[in-house]
Amino acid sequence: MSMSTTSVVCSDLSFSWPDGTPAFTDFNLVIGPGRTGLIGVNGSGKSTLLRLIAGDLNPSRGSVKVSGEFGYVPQNVTLDTELSVEEALGIATARAALRAIEEGDASEEHFTLVGDDWDVDERARATLDRLGLDHVTLDRRIGELSGGESVLLCLAAALLRRPQVLLLDEPTNNLDLTARRRLYDAVASWKGAMVIVSHDRELLEAVDQIADLRSGEVRWYGGNFSAYQEALAVEQEAAERMVRVAESDLRRQKRELADARIKLDRRIRYGKKMYDTKREPKVVMNERKRQAQVAAGKHRNMHLEKLEEAKERLGEAEEAVRDDSEIRIDLPETTVPAGRTVLTLAEVETLYGGRAHFEVRGPERIALVGRNGAGKSTLLRTIAGELAPVSGEVKTAVPMRYLPQRLDVLDEELTVAQNVAQFAPAATDNAIRSRLARFLFRGRRADQEVSTLSGGERFRATLAALMLADPPPQLLLMDEPTNNLDLASIRQLSTALESYQGALIIASHDVAFLRELGITRWLQLDGGITTIDPL
Template sequence: MSTAKTNTSVTCADLGFTWPDGTVVFEDFTLAVGPGRTGLVGVNGSGKSTLLKLMAGELVPTSGAVKVSGELGYVPQNLTLNAELRVEQVLGIERIREALNAIEAGDTREETFAVVGDEWDVEERARATLDRLGLEHVTLERQIGDLSGGESVLLYLAAQFLRRPDVLLLDEPTNNLDLEARRRLYEAVASWRGTMVIVSHDRQLLDQVDQIADLRGGEVNWYGGNFTDYQDALAVEQEAAERMVRVAESDLRRQKKELADARIKLDRRLRYGKKMWENKREPKVVMGERKRQAQVAAGKHRNMHQERLEEAKERLTEAEEAVREDKEIRIDLPETEVPAGRTVLVLDDVVLRHGGRAELDVRGPERIALVGRNGAGKSTLLRTVVGEIPAESGEVRVSVPTKYLPQRLDVLDDNLTVAQNVGVFAPGATDNTIRSRLARFLFRGRRADQEVRTLSGGERFRATLAALLLAEPPPQLLLLDEPTNNLDLASVRQLTSALQSYQGALIVVSHDVAFLRELGITRWIRVDEETTEIDPL
């Protein structure tokens, strides 16, 4: 385990942050991040995204301070861009382009040249940056509303790479990106020469970093190397920690036995002393003194063994705390079995908005993966199925209760608590029933009363998934759009396990091929100009 670099670019000093509902995230938190690429990891809810928002100035600390050396760039987990903005505006080059056009038209004013400054090649650099991230087809005049979610993320990343800030904060940057876009991002991150802090669950992306900062229990432990190196080091640590637990448990058993043996011996001595007193074999004064000394010695002996036992318990507690048992979501999916021959969904010669044709017949508990490049229409197809977007033509027939988990996780009311949101989806369920079910999603006690707006990305996902799965009636067709985007690796494993046991029909949009394979996908469909069944990836 290494220490942070001394030449720091971001410093958090005695940082404290508490949400308005009283939930404490950080208290007397200290962190120093130096130049290079740092991967910030930790379980969902540990405060990773909140920390990045504090660094970026999006949130104000309750106490302490954050200091950033130089210009800062920040790409949040959930982008909210004005759909009417043009690409050039997002890239921050609109005024420079206007000045360049004015100069070409004969404008010789000093202020016009001042706007351009040294940025005479800004259009060429902007175009090169867009091309590098796979946005060759996107013009500088195009509106954001015409781009897909993945393309919007790439555009925002392009804006940061074009600016080249001294410090760049990235929160789950590979969310919604297709395989080719992810590859391009990996290359861009690997070539970064400033200070970069990345929050991500993407192992390939985290293998591009120089060091790992593990946020756990309000503190950070540093590990040199990339994510693979971190996992190796952690495995060694955990093996040693588990060994110490076994040693501590053995010591505790020994101390308990010694205390029990000591008590037996003391009881024997007390019975012998009582017998001697009753038989009056020695003078009363002598026997009284012996009794007093025996009681003092017994007390000291008993206290010594009790102290050793307490020390052994403390050592066991410390050893157990060093062993990680990260909590995972536990989902008991509703009984949603669909007979093999039952029609679940039919898309009959459907023409989607923005083009593309979809022909699809889903029967029984099929598991379908929708794959394809960013902007191909995968999310549009799902939203057409649930009626959010009308089809241009053709017919959509859904025959079973259906629930849809969107990329943006915007189905919950930010101003309601987690429990209240679930109540909206299941109005017939009692408060006790809702809370007992939410516990399986790790929302226990006060956590069920957190307002949704205070949740981390992973917590919001769990809350959204809980609301959908606990809805009335339970879904027999689940539509999932990039469901692993905001989950830590432990939660991805648990989600995979839960979906493997799901008896209904499943349609999943994902760029995580390993996740899709583990789900037991039965049909792979590429979405482009038209839906086409393909061989398994």
């Protein structure tokens, strides 16, 4: 790729966190025009890489070069709630200068501030309208916007700068279905260079290539996410074949080494017998003994070297095979008989005006969807008992657990096993560790402090604590569980919930994820509850 076609170049990049933990060492990357989907497991460094490219972090060694103007929308959007929309968009100064000129103030300072941006109002309005923010006025305060609207506002601010390179970190988090589709359209029509960190599979279908960040290196796959999955499947099939070949070779080398040792022992016994019977002169026998020892040593070393080479080949082959371990929640105690009443909401009005009246029976799987701010989280918290209803009654007839968006139910200073023990005080340590293995916390991994866990590990630990609680939940409430999970963790969660035998109510904007769960009823919250056709 020539320099004229490159947009981002990372050269010999190294970066470590303040505690000395390395994130990148001598990392190299070249990104050209087009839409690049940057994927990888939690903790692989995707967000860190975007922050290095954006200049939010400084490398300890190496360099980052970005061609032209760039825009950056971080994963966790934090805007001053007192700012106006025009200030957040970065156009307040230009608009003020433009108004002053229109009112007759011809100061050179105002013309300098306006520059070539005479149509700033029209561009700002068109950009906001395009992203579905047509109801947002430029003088409105940020504090009046929802989380999803704030994300779209940050994207609008980036687009207004007319960047040649646009960096997006998990842009669909906190966006409802309508807002997501607006974002999909914006990404599909993008003409410059774009780098998207995302677990949203529908968004990743719009990219031109996939960059898979793994173990401090990037592997490139042409095409969108579906093409990547197909290529990866072929690659993994070949890698598994190589493991089988390497295992067979290792067994053969072990047999040959054992055979060589048996032959050597025979030669030693034969030589000793010849020496003891003194059938040949002592000088001749000593020389033969010396030559035999040298030949035996070379023979043994040759087989040992072959054995070590076979072990190395097996290790390399195993490294190429990705860990496809799956969470299992096949807990019979969570089973709910068909037809049993699990939950009843009788004319419930929630704290912010939402209304709900429905029943959950048997092992139903209910998807709760709706726009940002419709009250999905409020309804789940009301069902969970964290918020009292304004009116009406919530009745739960089975043990229930609630998984919030923030994953803040664990004690940061305790280990995974200790946290689970708090939820199930009657369980023995062996029982806890045995069950934690189902959630991929095996051996010493169960003794990790929660504060040291990655996003995906923290999610698994929280899910384990709730599912292994005493009593085990027969009704599970989940609020946007795929937010901030990598693709592997989402796949693990989908598989885990397939084996869950209780009732499930899940609020999510991730339609692809919901479709995999075997949803039996789709409920839309928009003031009241409406049953809708499957999405």
